[in-house]
Amino acid sequence: LTAVLEASELIFVALPSSALRSVLSPHVERLSGKMLVSLTKGIEAQSFKLMSQILEEIVPQARIGVLSGPNLAREIAEHALTATVVASEDEDLCQQVQAALHGRTFRVYASNDRFGVELGGALKNVYAIIAGMAVALDMGENTKSMLITRALAEMTRFAVSQGANPMTFLGLAGVGDLIVTCSSPKSRNYQVGFALGQGLSLEEAVTRLGEVAEGVNTLKVLKVKAQEVQVYMPLVAGLHAILFEGRTLSQVIEALMRAEPKTDVDFISITGFN
CATH class of the missing domain: 3.40.50.720 (NAD(P)-binding Rossmann-like Domain)
Structure with missing residues (x-):
């Protein structure tokens, strides 16, 4: 070396x-x-x-x-x-x-x-775990599409709060990386989520993978940072609740769907409806 x-x-x-x-x-x-x-x-x-x-x-x-x-x-x-x-x-x-x-x-x-390119690569790993769970649970195409697009809005909202350019997330390092990682069984983080959706514990899922899945570590620090900077990240909070707070998937889904409706693409909104 x-x-x-x-x-x-x-x-x-x-x-x-x-x-x-x-x-x-x-x-x-x-x-x-x-x-x-x-x-x-x-x-x-x-x-x-x-x-x-x-x-x-x-x-x-x-x-x-x-x-x-x-x-x-x-x-x-x-x-x-x-x-x-x-x-x-x-x-x-x-x-x-x-x-x-x-x-x-x-x-x-x-x-x-x-920072925008780097944050895109790090943050999408969390959402790949969620996507893998959704596929294992056969949640349907509408659900997968909703998860990916809301994940894009959520990760961009956070990245912009840290000084990133929102346009970066419309390119390869943003939506491009998010789509492939949330759609492919070749993705390590997707594999962890799929195993979780099959009923394995987090420890069992990571052991089955046999490799580093950065999304698990990123989830822990991202949950804390989002609260610190007061950025709304319901998918991150929901996954954290399932993996580390003892909440069930059905409880988290109900909370997400009952939450107050928000604007769609709020991170670049100029309408004043944020």
Whole structure:
């Protein structure tokens, strides 16, 4: 690892959020001045920091970017047609990543909304768990469509409160990633939700997966942060109630459907009806 880091100018960081600090901290000097691009779609539990923010903290002299989008690893490995987004305030970094990754079956778009792209990748994991549960319980196409579209509104509302550009969530790193993660059995977080819908406990579902499902950790910290910044996130609150507060699915569904009706797309509303 030491030799690779010293010889590389562009480094892609694909570590679980819980391991980022411990793995990279011993290599600060080797990473200084390098381009570091995070592929991790998670949030640090203790600080609610995104991976790019942690990279900035560990290696303040590095050039930082993120890569996110509807990118199921298995399909990329199989050379299925795929697109992604590299996001950074550093335009040259974006161009370097595009040059390195763009190919016959893989297209790379650029954005300067680093936090928006990164939040999209992290937040959608929570909703993929909900989508997997809905499919396992055979809730129907109307329900799945409602869940995905309300999830988009909910995650965008939160991201905008943190300074993200709402338009980012209409692109690959927002609705694109949300759709594929909430629709595909290849998604790890979807698989956890499906197992939960089959009646397994959270511990059993995660054990069956045998891999890291960032959505479970993100759910815990997102619930706390949403309350702190007073952002309305009923789907997040509902899933948290089922997994960690002893509520049943039927209780949560009843509460959601009885809640006061809201406007549809309130995060970009200019009508004054928010």
